[in-house]
Every structure is written in structure tokens, then in C-alpha cells.
Amino acid sequence: MKLLHIADIHLGIKALGFGDRADDLRCRIQTAFENSLQIAAERTCDVVLVAGDLFDSNRVGQRTLHAATSALQDLLAAAPQTHIFLIPGNHDCLGDDSIYHAAEFSQLGDRFHLFTDPQGETVYLDHLDTAIHGVPFVCDFKQLDIQPLAMLSPHPQAALNIAMLHVGTPMAYWDAADAPSISPEQIAASGMDYIALGHFHNAQNCDAGGVVARYCGPPELINMQSPPGAALLVEMGASGVSVEPLPVASLRLQEAEILAAELRSEADLAEKLREYAAQDLVLDAEIVGMLPLGVRLQIEQLAEELADDFYRLNLTDNTAVGELDIDEAEYPEQYVTGKFIRLMQERIEQAQDAGDEPAARIAAEALRLGAHLLQGGELE
Secondary structure, three states, rough: OEEEEEEOOOEOOOOHHHHHHHHHHHHHHHHHHHHHHHHHHOOOOOOEEOOOOOOOOOOOOHHHHHHHHHHHHHHHHHOOOOEEEEEEEOOOOOOOHHOOOOOHHHOOOOOEEOOOOOOOOOEEEEHHOOEEOOOOOOOOOOOOOOOHHOOOOOOOOEEEEEEEOEOOOOOOOOOOOHOEOHHHHHHHOOOOOOOEEEEOOOOEEEEEEEEEEEEOOOOOOOOOOOOOOOOOEEEEOOOOEEEEEOOOOOEEEEEEEEEEHHHHHHHHHHHHHOOOOOEEEEEEEEEEEEEOOOOOOOHHHHHHHHHHHEEEEEEEEEEEEOOOOOOHHHHOOOOOHHHHHHHHHHHHHHHHHOHHHHHHHHHHHHHHHHHHHOOOOOOO
């Protein structure tokens, strides 16, 4: 038996952090969804699992709804052996105003299965001797006492049991109040052969106790916090379960840390950033450490100048506020520059002692700018 597992597509996402590229990103996300379904047809998958958050919200436009259901209908027409199973996620949760009440879903036919029972439900595919189990994410599911996996039990007659859940798993960075969660112990005791997970955007292996459980991640890049995942091709048989990631994303995400101490000018920073330049790259770059005295960076202006070198450039100034290593012989206190430096250092220390970090950063920037001007520098 062969299935394709996708999740967290987020069709219709606002993509506010992408500026004038937001419309283009939405088109790329739709294309990645369609390409995932095309893989299912080409690989003659018996089942496609959409494990939540097909849509970014329940308030997406009619055009987005039509594009999504048309893509599903195209797959059903192109692959007459394929069944599609879908659960609502936390973004497109099941409630009175759920997008899944739209008539378009009821018109997809009997090979499209939308799970809507908050207590969980099972569909047994006799010709595959396989049971598909799913729990939809209901809009009030942020309660910690919900145990979605405990709602599901293996089908007594099925050779294969597959579950679909939109949940979290224990992770240090995750706020458990965001959604119901499952533990490795619950996965191991579930009796399932494969658990298709959605919600976390980082592709992850959550196998436990011989049960294969995976997060696939979004098929396309959707933000600057996590890279795109892949469609997962899952083959199940007598030899066990194999999982093959099949990337369909058109964009890449990369993080870069640039050491402030290595910069002697804004041109140095521009040169370092251009080393990463690529039209399919979303670069999340931060400048860290202490800038040398007199170096002034106009971050927003530089990011705008380099914007065309990337799909999207996010440039953050995380330079530290602290004591600058000043050569007293080079900046004697009796001279204007030396006196200014020491006065501003006192301002920084006073702000830090008071716990006023914004004031400390303003004073530090004033110190750098003032030193730059006093040494003959100019403002652009």
C-alpha cells in the first residue's frame, strides 16, 4: 500500500513579512500543493493524507477555495484508484464558520473523506485491507485535557492502521497550550502502523515503539522561522514501513550570523551579504557582537538596496550593548572625542543599571554615530 502524506500547506496565507512578494508566495504555495498531488498521481498512490491546515484560516477567499478543491478534483480524476483523506487543523479548524462547510467539498465524491467527528472516526478501505483513522482539530481544542490519539483504536480486521492528527509533541520550544499533544509513549502504545502528523512546521521523526510517526512540514516555504518540508511518500507492506521525502518547494530558507567585530564599514556588511545572494533564497541574517567604534550601519537602507539580490532579505541588528574597548592613548579624555566617548559610556551604564535596554541601545548608537562624526565621518 502506498500513500502520500502532506500537511500545513497554508493556502491563502497573508505572508505579511514578504512585502510585495506576498502574492507571488501565495502562488508558489498553491503550486507546491498541486505538485504534491501530481506526485501522488505519478506514483499511483492509493491514499493521500492531508493532516491539517490546508488553509491558513477559515476566512480565505473564494478564489483560494476554488483553487484548492479544483486541485483535489483533478487528482481524483487523474488517479481513479486514489482516496483523499483530510482533517481540519488549528488554522482551518472545525467550527460553525469552518471553510469545510463549503459546498465544494461535498461535491468531491465518495473517494474524498473529510473527518468531522470531534471524537474521531475510521474509514475502512476493504480493497486495501487498511483503516484510516482521523481526529479533526475543533476550534476549542486548545484545552490541555484533550487526548486525540486516545480517541482512536486499531480496526480489528485491518492489516494496516493509519492515523491522522494535527497535534504537538513535547518540545522545549513549544507552548503546549497551543494545541493538544501526544507523547512518545502514546505513539508506541497506539497500535497504529503509521501516524501522519501536522502542526509542527519542521519535518520530524517521532517514531516510537515500532510505530512510524512523522511530521512532513509545509511543502513550500511559508515564513522565516522554518524551512520548507516535503511530501512524504510512504510505502507499507510485509517488509515494514518506508518513508521517502519528496521536496517540491521552489524557495530555500537560510540563516546567517555576521560578526559585528569583523565589519569596518557598511560596505563590508554588504559584501558579506552578497556572498549569499540567490533569487530563490529567503535569507534571515543577523548582526551580532560589538561593532567597532565609529562604524555606522543603516540597516533598513542597506536591506532595501540588496532586496533584488534575494527572494527576501530579513536583516536584523542584534549587536550588543556593552563596554567598548577604547585605547585611552588614542582618545585622551582632555580632547573632545575622548570626553564624548566617556560621557556616552556613562549613559549606557546608567541605562543598563536601570534595566532600560532601549535607552542603552539608543545611547550606544549615539556613541557610534558621534565617534564617527568626530573622526571626520559624514552622514549619507
